Amino acid sequence: LLPYQAGSAELSEHDPLRDYYLDLGQLSDTDERDVEKLLASFWTRMQGGEEKRAALELFELNESQQVLNIGLIKHRYRQLVSLHHPDRGGSTTRLQSINKAMEILERYYS
Numbered sequence: 442l443l444p445y446q447a448g449s450a451e452l453s454e455h456d457p458l459r460d461y462y463l464d465l466g467q468l469s470d471t472d473e474r475d476v477e478k479l480l481a482s483f484w485t486r487m488q489g490g491e492e493k494r495a496a497l498e499l500f501e502l503n504e505s506q507q508v509l510n511i512g513l514i515k516h517r518y519r520q521l522v523s524l525h526h527p528d529r530g531g532s533t534t535r536l537q538s539i540n541k542a543m544e545i546l547e548r549y550y551s
Contacts (some may be wrong), residue, residue: 493549496542511550518543 461467497503500517507513521539525531 492545496545499538499542500546509550511547514543514546514550 494503497509500514500521502509502514502517505513518539522536523529525535525539527533527536
């Protein structure tokens with residue numbers, strides 16, 4: 442038996458995000474351009490990127506003249522599910538992609 446020794450660094454996980462925030466050099470090295478890029482990236486994701494466009498295309502609502510809301514999206518979702526459900530001769534993979542698209546659109550329109 443060996444005497445007790447405190448744990449070593451190998452027992453903890455390396456967290457690069459923690460390292461970033463604990464490095465005060467990051468505060469002085471970050472300039473206005475970096476902050477603008479970060480904010481632009483955030484708003485691009487919040488407004489919906491490729492996944493939102495792809496979901497709207499799948500629902501055939503990408504060129505709709507109607508104002509999109511969750512009610513209209515749910516109505517279209519139910520139509521597509523009834524068309525492509527495997528019990529009615531549809532494809533399981535197509536139904537799964539419709540469900541995934543609905544999850545994405547609920548994130549943006551709920």
